[in-house]
Amino acid sequence: MIVLYNPFSTTPGKQPLPLSLMALAAVLEGREPWTLVDANVLSELAPKRSLTDQEVAATLVARLKQAPRDESRLLAVTVMPGPQLAQAVPVCRAVRQALPDVPIVWGGYFPTGHADTVLGARYVDFVVRSQGERSLLELIDALKTGRALSSVGGLSWKDGSGRVIHNPVTVPTPLDELPALPYTRVPMNQYLHQTYLGRRTVAHNSSFGCPFSCSFCAVVAMSNRRWLAQSPARIERVLRQLVTDYGVDAVMMHDMDFFISEARVAEFAERIEKLGLAWWGLGRIDTLMRYSDATWRSMVRSGLRMVFSGAESASDETLRAMNKGGTSSAQLALDLARRMRDYGVVPEYSFVLGLPPDPLEDLERTFEFVRRINTERRRPL
Ligand code: SF4
Structure with missing residues (x-):
């Protein structure tokens, strides 16, 4: 189960479609089971307010735990500076504590520009820099098959000694070659x-x-x-x-x-x-x-x-x-x-x-x- 997490970024009623995560979901569709947790939408848990950090973390942990034992599990987080970063930190820390074996990958503007700083945190294992669609698939494949992490384009990661390695970013995929966004799998009425x-x-x-x-x-x-x-x-x-x-x-x-x-x-x-x-x-x-x-x-x-x-x-x-x-x-x-x-x-x-x-x-x-x-x-x- 790949859990795609969009941290809180705006007041309820203004949330735009989580386009970056939907683009990742589109390439996962038909290859890996995925679910998207958007902390910006109103949920049954809290129909009139945003979820607290603890509630978001509990939701992510529950979704990850639902995955059958033989299924790969990964938490993929998109992070902008500002409120998203402020929530991503405590939430990822809590997920790491509850499920220490689940790898956590960050992508987006903030990790792309500050991969060393981000990987200094114990609750982030990988950073995908720049366009993430192909890198995410390669990372999942590497985690499943044991393929070398050094072969994953645009990945920043820590070797056995904790040293941060930045793989070169590969040529981005032309946008018309990427699959359509999975609109039917998100609550469109909220967007x-x-x-x-x-x-x-x-x-x-x-x-x-x-x-x-x-x-x-x-x-x-x-x-x-x-x-x-x-x-x-x-x-x-x-x-x-x-x-x-x-x-x-x-x-x-x-x-x-x-x-x-x-x-x-x-x-x-x-x-x-x-x-x-x-x-x-x-x-x-x-x-x-x-x-x-x-x-x-x-x-x-x-x-x-x-x-x-x-x-x-x-x-x-x-x-x-x-x-x-x-x-x-x-x-x-x-x-x-x-x-x-x-x-x-x-x-x-x-x-x-x-x-x-x-x-x-x-x-x-x-x-x-x-x-x-x-x-x-x-x-x-
Ligand atoms: S780099 Fe491009 S997107 Fe950024 S401010 Fe300049 S013109 Fe705008």
């Missing part, structure tokens, strides 16, 4: 939400990685500037299924950057136009400013309502120091806000606040810049 976009908003992720290397961004360690994407045909197929089977009326594209390829987005927009969805995605300001008017019009026709972009700073010098790359500039952030106003799309900008050498001055300058953007955005056409 569809009322949002600005619609009444039944779902999360989807259509790509992996990003070709840029901003100095503050965890995506860089995860993808090493590679970018892999689902084809527009595949995204259309998935969204059509979500509309038909679950009555979805809006989608949030949780890609690290959805807009990297204009040709892909243009075809996607054309393909989903008839689905009647509203959608949201993350994209770089300079990339979106390069898009043609025809693509913008097509995106709007297909239901684009809001775009999240990292504007980061009001200072071009700071953008350079962050290695923001491309043609990023504060002026472009203003220009894009105006362009989106013309198309009726809401810009959602994020900033990194209080940067050196003068954090207070940086704060004031950034807030002033945010006010300017808001003024531009509201200026009548």
Whole structure:
């Protein structure tokens, strides 16, 4: 039994589909028995609140104990910094105490960037860095057959003396070659939400990685500037299924950057136009400013309502120091806000606040810049 565990990350009612674990479940389907424990959904145990750490640990232990003796058992945990890490630590410690023989593997942004630190914990045996689908299958095979752990791509592990070994990351699997997500095996009604976009908003992720290397961004360690994407045909197929089977009326594209390829987005927009969805995605300001008017019009026709972009700073010098790359500039952030106003799309900008050498001055300058953007955005056409 492979137990996939998504630690607590958000308040009940906002939980997105646990897409990373569902992608792992998809490759396990038909090969290994698996179950997914999401600490973010409401359960029969606690219908009105999130589970406590103790309740989550007890649930994981119970699921692992259900496995027949001859079945391999593994706890696979996805961990982001913040609340997920805060829960993953006590829960994994408790599982280790209750079931010392069950291997525990962590994957995701935090372990990928901090494998040595994570493996310093006695309750983590393995870290899978970067894309996890193939590595997880290889790890399970190694644990079952005694195959050398050194052959598992992207695995960090401890040898007999406790020394941490980092296997090289192998070439990632193209996303269209990965199987479809097992929507029927998760409580979909808990993952569809009322949002600005619609009444039944779902999360989807259509790509992996990003070709840029901003100095503050965890995506860089995860993808090493590679970018892999689902084809527009595949995204259309998935969204059509979500509309038909679950009555979805809006989608949030949780890609690290959805807009990297204009040709892909243009075809996607054309393909989903008839689905009647509203959608949201993350994209770089300079990339979106390069898009043609025809693509913008097509995106709007297909239901684009809001775009999240990292504007980061009001200072071009700071953008350079962050290695923001491309043609990023504060002026472009203003220009894009105006362009989106013309198309009726809401810009959602994020900033990194209080940067050196003068954090207070940086704060004031950034807030002033945010006010300017808001003024531009509201200026009548
Ligand atoms: S462009 Fe965005 S996703 Fe890519 S490295 Fe920079 S902050 Fe990260």
